[in-house]
Structures are given as C-alpha cells and as structure tokens.
Amino acid sequence: MTSLVNHKRPSKRKNVAGDDVQQAGLPVNGNLEMLTDEEDEDDSSSDDGQVDEFPEIVGQSDSEEDSSDGEVLEDADEDEDADNDSDDSLHIFPKAKTIVSTITKQPKLLYPEIEPEYDSDSSTEEAPNRVGNVPMHWYDDLPHIGYDMNGKKVLRPARGDELDKFLATVDDSEAWTSAFDKNTQTDKPLTTEELDLIRRLYVGENPDASYDPYEPTIEWFTGKGKEEIMPLSGALQPKRRFVPSKWEKKKVMKIVRAIRQGRIVPNKSKTSTSKFEPFAIWSESSLAQAPPLPAPKPPLPTNAESYNPPEEYLPSDQERKEWEEQDSEDRERNFLPQKFPSLRLVPAYDRFVKERFDRQLDLYLAPRVQRVKLNIDPNSLIPKLPSPNSLRPFPNYRSLQFHHPNSRARCISVSPDGAWVVSGDENGVVSLWETIIGREVKWWKFDGKIGALAWCPKTDVSYFCLGVDEAIHFIIPPNVDAMILSLTQSVLAPSTLPPPPANPSPVKWVTPPSASWSVDKPILTIQLPSSSGIPTNFCWHHRGDYLAVVSSGGAQGGVWINQITKRHSQAPFKKIKGAVQGVLFHPTKPHFFVATQQYVRMYNLAEQKLIKTLTPGIRWISCMDVHSSGDHLIVGGYDRKLCWFDLELSEKPYKVLRYHSRAIRSLHFHPTYPLFASSSDDGSIQIFHSRVYNDLMTDPLIVPLKILRGHHVVEGLGVLQVKWNPKHPWLVSSGADGKISVWCS
C-alpha cells in the first residue's frame, strides 16, 4: 500500500503545490477535477473545428458527469463540487467524453487532449527532494534526505517520538488518513483520490472509477438487420463440371509428345548429369579472411633413406635388434637403412600404405601446436658474471681441521677479534682453540648437547655464552687481559645487583659467589623456565647488551630477550604463530626478525608492532642472516632454496637460488667483506660474492665463487654451521662428522 502511495505521490504533490490550504489539512478535492475542467474547456476550444462537425457531443453516457459535460461550461465549478460529493465521480485521470464516431457510428470515449506543460507529471511539480527513485534507506544515516533542484541538501524534517506520534493521532483528525512519505520523510495526508482508491480496493471493487462492468453489449454480427442468409440454389450443375478438361489434355499431350521425341527424359538421374568439372576457382579474389595454417610438412628424406646409402649408415646387428624390439611409436626412424647393390633389387616398401595412413591420422586427429623455435647458442643463456678470480679474496682452501671425536660438531663461534674459535658438540664438550694454528687452549664439559654458542660482540669485554639444557652459561675464556677480565666480571656479575624487575620473570639469573669463580665454571647462568628445551639459536644485539635466545620448546615460541646489564629476561611475544626457527637483530635499527616455519616477520621493537611479513615460499625455513647494511636478508630452507630479500623492495624474494642438492643448514654474511656462505647437508659449502649498492636503482650482485668440499655426510647430515672470521675472509665450518675446518684465502 505504501509503495502505491509513494508512487502516486509526485503527481499529487504537483496538484497540491500551489495550494496553501492543503497544508491546513482541509479535505481538499477537485484539484484534478479543476484541471479536467480546464481540459474540457481547452478541449472544446481546441476541438472547435471538430465540434462543428459533431454538434451532439453527448452520447449515451452513463453518469452525471456527462450531463455536467453537456451543460454549459460556466457553471462547471458548482458542478465539480456536486461531483466531488459523490465518491463515484472521483477521477484520478481526466474525464472522458463519450461521443458517436462518424466512421463506425458507434459511441466512443474521447479523452481531453493533454497539454504537455501543465499536465505532464513533473512539469510544474515542486518536489523539494530530487533524488529520484532511489532506495531512501541510503540516506538513513545522513542528516539530509536528498537534494533539491539546485543541488542543496534537503534536511531531514524533525520527527517526534512515539508519544508525539500518539498525540498526533489523537489531536489530528486527519492523522488516520495520512501516510508516511519516504521522499520527504514526513507524514502526508492522502488525497481524496487515493482514499477513494483505497476504499475501492478494500471493498473489492474495480479501482478504476470510470469502469462500468455492466455496459450493454455491442452487437457486431448478430441482431436486427445483420442476419446472414445462406446462398443456396436449386439449379442444376453444368456439364462441364463432369467432363475432363480439354485444355488439360492438350497440355498433357504436349508433354507426352516431348517425351516420345526424347526432348524430355523422365527420371533423369541427377547424379549422372552433375558430373564434376573443374573450373577457374581462383579467378575471383578470395574472401578477406586469412587462410587456415597449412599442416606441417613431413620431413624430407635424409641420406639414411637412400636405396644405396654410404655404408656407415647401415645399422649394426645390435641396433637392428633394438629397433625391431622397440614399439613402432618409439622408433626414431620408421625404417631401417638398407643397401642394395642396384636399383633392380629394391623391393616394394611394405609399409607404404601404412605410412600414408599414419600421416593422414596425424592430419585430422593430432592436435597441432605452433612453437617458436629458438635458434640461439645455449651457452648464451648462462648469465655473464665477473670471474671469481677478479673478486678475490675469498676462502678457497682448507688450512686446518679441528676434531671433536665421536660426536657432531654442532655449533661454533668466532671471537670478535677473530683469533679464537669456540666449538661445541653433542657430547657436551666445548673447546676453545686458536684460529690460526688450531691449538686447543681449554675445553669444558657439560651435561647434554650444546645447542648454541655465541661470542659477545663487544671488544672491551671477553666472554661467550652457550646453551645447554634449558640454561645459558656465560664463560670467560682463560688468559684474558686483567683489565678486560675485571670489566667482564663486573658486567656479568656486578657487585651490586640491579634492582629486580617489577613483575618477576620465570627466568633465573644465577651467579656463583665470587670466591668460587674460575675459568672452569660459568660465571653466570640463566635458567630458562622448565620444559623450554635446549637453546638452539643465539643472537647478540650489535651493542652486546641484549641476547636473543630461541629454545626448542616452551611457551611464547621459546623466544627470550635477555638484557645483560639489567639481568633481566623478557619474552617479547605472548603468542606466536608457528614454530620459531630463528631470530635476528637488525644491525642498525631497533628491528627484530623472527623466522617461523614459512614466514619471516619483521617487528619494530621500539614501537612494539609488526612492520612486514616476508614470504620466501620455502616450505620450512632453516636459517637466515641479515646483511650488515640491514637492507638485505637471506633465508635458507630445508627444501634447498635460498631466498635473497631486498627489504626496501618487496616482501617477495628478489632472487631464489637452488643449487644445493640437500637441505641448507646455515647461512652467514661476512660482517665486512662482500661475501656470504651457505652450508648444506650435501657436505658442501658455497661461497658467494654479494655486492650491495647504496643507490636503490642497482640490483645487488650475487656471484657464486667457490664450492668448498671436504666435510663428510654422516647419517644424512652435512655441514651444520658456518661462521666467518670477522677480521679476515676466512670461514669456519662445523660438520656432522665432528670436524671443524678453517678455510682460508
């Protein structure tokens, strides 16, 4: 119902627009009637010429309107009022006159002419809201309900609350005959026409008031004077209707004569007459369309197919046997070369018909593909890179080997000055030895595997930390300069302990009493919470104050950041998706990289938020390292891939290399030289030159330099870790065979 009202509304509003009385809520009626009357006036005036012809305007009309129409026009107004009192005479549409047509002599309805400027629906209407027929709920959340003709916003009229509504229904007598107009967002009283329409629908009458269901039928074919009379006559049929036609006979005889004379051949076969004759089919130009691609031609015969080929083409017995055993589809040639001393002895080729047939099968059954044939030297596809000789120095030979008997050398670390190496194995032995000569200075024995080793990067102190069984031990190497020793001791075990943090951490920092300090015992031990597993990955911040630890189990992904000076540990992540494979501090910015199984996430530690997620496309990340400039990251995976990320460029790898035949275990960028190394389970170490340019336009240059072999693969494990000597282009590598090699340039 509302929709109907809504639709009707514009036309109504038009009529109402000029009427101020309308607002007062008076039962205004007859607006339309006014118009129609004017119409009538117009009609009569305009139809003047016609009216002359039809002096009797009044036909057999059915209502009083007709009488009013028929009456003089001057008292139309009174008539209107009278009409409007009776609901029946209410018209939405202009009233029609019934006249008798001059042509058919039948009464017909004559509607007044429509004057385009006044009568069209939207000409004089002043609907303030001109948004058109759009769903009004679009404006539900807005202060306005649309735009007027000038593009100004039409503000939403104020609407009262429920109480106001109720009061309105009580106060306003018209409230029950008004409906909500979505277009103006107000209640509008319904016009009399609409009320009439509603009433008619409610009662079940025809909504069109002018429709008369009881019209007298018009008799077209029946009735007086229209009876049809059958034209029957009793006259006899003429004779000619019973004798065969003479002219037909003549025509038939003509054909018969022609047949007898042979001019017409009956049952002439169509097939024999339409014998195929070639003609100049290409004389007129062809259609514009391109011809279909011609079928590929079979290859031309080569020397081997000759009846008398050079002898070297003849197959040996073994080749002949192989050819005969092969399936005919797998054969490279469909014939065996044969040699005949003379042409006379050449027999018929027994597969001739079959070969033609195969060719035809190819023509109509084989899918065809157009291929571009590359005519290039395959070596031109190999990228041109500078020669490794021009990129020296890089490690290219093994200078010495250190041995961990009966165990896998799991982790190594090189001191910041490059003179010392600590290495740990799975038996819990940690050895300290000199890089240059490989002499062992001291060894420590712990219970359980050594998971990770890391030398503190600070140069004014000297200690390293190692991860064993849910604990991190800090050890000061022997023979340290006294000043450094005291400084180190003060850093690791200050006399006055810093105040404990506000909220107690599950991590315990334990320092033995100063009396029992010795080189055999760790000076400081961090006890990680229980069931957190072995620490597998250490990463020092470049200032040497923070140590990030990843352990193999436990909550929070097993990541702890330990601050040495404050003796405080914190877990940076409450919860982390996926198992953490490794963590890294950004060398210059307060950023932190976390590698989970498939993604590398980059966090800003200062702002405590995620910066970006890198997707290397590796199924299981094993290791990663960041370039000293901090703009490039390499990520290695167990699926043999190495991804080079340009952090400025994209979250997808800049380059993906796959050259190891087994999983990549370890990666390391040299801190000063443009080198990086990767080690793998295939027992090889690959050295790359990696030059990074300062300008953003130049891509980093990656040149493979050298493959170092020498580690043995033991139980499927090869080289477990590689570390560069920070001062020299030397590489230290530890293998599953218990050997630790130093590679020098």
Place this chain on the structure above:
Amino acid sequence: MGKLKVKGKAGAAKNFTTRSLAVKKLQCSLADFRRLCILKGIFPREPRNKKKANKGSSAPTTFYYTKDIAYLAHEPILKKLREHKAFAKKLSRALGRGEWSSAKSLEDNKPIYRLDHIIKERYPTFIDAVRDIDDALCMVFLFSSLPSDGRLPKEVVENCAKLVAEWQLYILHSKSLRKVFLSIKGAYYQAEVADQTVTWLAPYQFTQNVPADVDLRVMLTFLELYQTLLSFVFFKIYTDAGLVYPPPLDIRKDEGAAGINALTLQDSSRQPLAQQSTALAKESLSITAKEVRRTIKSINAQTTSETVDIEMAEEKPLEPEAEEEFIPHSSTKPQEAASELPTFLSLSSLPQTMSTNLFAPYTFWLSRETSRSIFEFTVRSFGGRMGWPGSSGGGSPFDETDPSITHVIMDRPVVERKNEDSAQQELRSRRKYIQPQWIIDCINAGKILLEEPYGQGKTLPPHLSPFGEYEGAYVPAHEGAGEDAAELIEEDEEEDEAEADEQSEAQDREMATAVASKDPAALRAAELAAEAAGLEYGDFEAKVKQANKKRSKKVSETSVEVAEQDMNKMMMSNKQRKLYEKMKYSQGKKNSERLKLEERKKDLLRQKRKGTS
C-alpha cells in the same frame, strides 16, 4: 562490485568442446563427423589446461574449438550427409521390399555433394593450394598403383592414374622438376611450381597391399578431397600455361600402356579461331619481348655449356622429333602465348638454369629391367630423348637399333656375349652403358657426371639425398673425399710409427698418457719402459713431474672455465635452466649421432685397408 564469475561460463570451458559433445551438437554419426573434419580441415586442439576445458574432469578426451564446431554446423555438406542418411534408409527399404524400379530411381537421384566451396575456403589463393598439394600428390600416386577391389572402386583408381599422368605431363612440359631421390620407400621428386617447392613420393611399381589395420574409408575421404583439389590446381596451371585442361586422352595409346604419352597437350589458343586471330594481332606487339627472352636464353646456354663436363664436346645435332607432340615446339609456344602479359610468375620462371636441359644432347635407351615410369619422366623433364622396348609399354619413339642412341640404361650384370656380329659390336662400342643411378645423380648434381663409376656391373658410389640434412649433421664424404680421409688416417698412423722410432719422445708420450690416465699400472709400465731405455729413475721422476705440471696446467685452465660456467648456471632462472638443458640434450643427441657415424666410417676404412694390405 564486479559481476560474479560463474564457473564453466567463460574461458577454456566455453572455447573447447569435446568430440562427443560436438557429435551431439551436429547431430551426425561419428563417421560423418570424421568425414566433415577431414574435408573441412578441422583438427583437435590441445587446451592449455585440460581440466578447465573438460568441466573439471581429467579423463582423456579430444577437444575441438567450439567455434570450429559452430563453423561445421553451417556446412552445406552436413545437410547433404543427412540427406544421404535418409536416402540410404529409403534405398534399403526399397531393396528389402523388392521394389527394384523405385530403388533404381532412388539410386539415380542419390544426393551427392560438391567440394569446390571447401577448396575455396581452405585455399583462398592458388599459392595456398600449391603449398599444400604434397600430401595430395603422394596419395594420388599411391592410389594410382593400388589394385581396385570391393573396397576401392575402379573409377577412383582410374581417376588417380589420370591425375598422375596429367601432373607428370605438366612437369615435363614446364620443365620444373628439380631433384630426384631414390629411397627404399620409393622415388622422391621435387619440383618448383608457382614458385613453391612441391615434393612427392611415388612408390616403386609394385602391387601395394593394403594392410588390415589401415582404415580405407579414412583414406578415401582424404582422396576425395585431394582429387578435387588437384583437378582445380591442374586446371589453373594448365590454363596459365595456355593449355587445354583436361588434356585429351588417346584411348588407343592408353590401352597400349603408353602412360603419359597417351595424353596430348593442346594449345588453348588453337581452339577458338576468334581468339587466335586476336592473339596474332597482339603478337606483333610482343615480338620485342620475345626476342629479348630468346637472346637471354641463348646467352645462358653459352655460359652453361662451358661449365658442363667434357661430354658436351661430342654434341650431336638434334633430330627433329616428330613423334613427340609436346617436347620442343610446344614448350616454346605456350610461352609465346603467355608472353602477352608478362606476369611476375612468368618473369621469375624465365632465367631457368640450363640444368633443365641437362640431357638435351643425349638419347637414351631404357633396358627392360629398369622402371620406365621413373626414368622416362626424369630424363624427359631434363630434355633427353628416351626409347624403351615394347615389353615396357607402347609408344616408344624409336627402337633399339636407332643409331642416335648415346646411352643405354642397364641394370643387370655384364654378360659375356659370344655370338655378336660386327655391327652389333660397333653399336655397343658407340653407346655408353650406365646404371640408372647415373641419371638421378646427374640431375641432383646439376651437371653430367663421369659415366665410368656408374658403368654396367660396377659397384655404385653411394646415392645421397639431395634434400640435405639438418645443420651439423654428419656429411658423408664423397668417394674422393673418402680417400682423403683414408689418407689422413694413414698419416696419423705413420706419424705414430715415426714417433715410435724416436724413443725419448715416445716415452714422453707414454708418460703423458700414463699421467693423464692416473693409472698406477700405466705409470709403472712407463717406468719399466724408461728403465729399459736406460733412463735413470731420478730423470724419470722429473719427467713425470713435468708432464704432470703441463697437464695440470692445461686441465686447470679448461676446467676452471667449465667450473665457472657451471657455477654461473646457478644464477639462471628455472625457465632458462630448463630451456638450456633441453637445448643441450638435443645438441648432445645430434653430436653423438654424428660421432657415431664418423667412428663407423673410420672403422670401415680401417677394415678396408686391412683387407687390401
């Protein structure tokens, strides 16, 4: 928000139709569909993603372009095929009821289809058609030699034979044969027609048997199309050459197995008198062009006659050949007729090399054991005259005793002739007896070769393909070159021997090889040899070191480069690497093939040397 994409409404799912769907859409049987595809040249396509094209199913199916099928649906032949189906039903019913007369009238009004619109569609220009007649010619040559039986109607074979004769006649007339190759499968011919090379294979003249696994219906459908195509092409080339098509057939000669000679070439300008008079009127205008051409020809003849072998010296005056209606004079006539409008085609065919008249000075006699179909065609298309005994068919222009015969093509071993009179001996001494391969090798070489290696009863030099091989393939050396190779090998071995004489060098060499092989046994042997030669151990060691150094230097230089390249391969993208590996694979395959042949050649030469020495 964009329009929602519905699966299976666009892309591959719409562009491809499976074969069964196509048959369903066209409402015809599979056999009819096959026939339509063959005639219209529609073939299956391979979608990039089979699953997408087949509504998610990965079952093996054949795909066609949907547009191709829509194109077939509008084919008038499809309607004819449906009519034919109705006709077959009616006929079988009439036959079943024994209504013979209605069956006959049905048979007389059998629906037939024409293929000319298809020819026009598939080959919009004449060049397109000529480019694609290779297969058609092969088929027609094959079917002209097949026995007709229940499956293969006689008319088809006859028509094929007719087309073969017409084609050969045209090639003879236009002298457009270029290359011939006798293979174990048959004779390959290559001709140049309308600037396109046309290659066809004709089987040797034996009865071919159709194997059981060959579907003759498919072949006959192809043949249907090919016959129509060829007759249109022949019509065009004959009329372009100013000849009447089809050339009139002399039935009496044909029955005497005259082959090509049964057909007569007729100038089309000779037929309508009115046309001739206009042609005559035009001839006065075209005279200058004609003369220019003639002079060019004569110049060509002079220049090439110098290059031809010695045999040209004993040129004999040509006899007027009255019997052969078409060879010399008819070949010039149509050119005159065509000279009215020098088209690009006629101009480009003008500077024909003299190799087309290679055999012009000679007269050949074909012995009865050689195939007339091959040699009559080849010799005559290169200007030679050819006679043959009555056993090879009628229509020979001269008989065996003709004194003009210069060459006899013989393909049987030499037999001692005892009862020969002097006249016969005289005749024998004047003629050259050659094996058939000489003809073909002369044609392929473009010059007259020496007859001596091809003489009767001689072991023939190998017959090589004139079409060449792929680039980098093994090139079999000619006989002369083969000797060179043998010499090379000999030299090699001689050198070895010479070196063996000079002891110290030999030792060096041995040492080098020993070092190279890194075989302790070899090294030990070398050491022993040195000791035997009286060399001290210290010297020996020094030498070993030297050799080692030399070698390692050499090896390291090359290996370093190789290793560097190997390492650079790491930096290739996946696509490049795959391409590289593919190329390397095919290269390696070609190389190994070549090496194998070279190796075998060397072996053969060695064996030969052993056999002789």
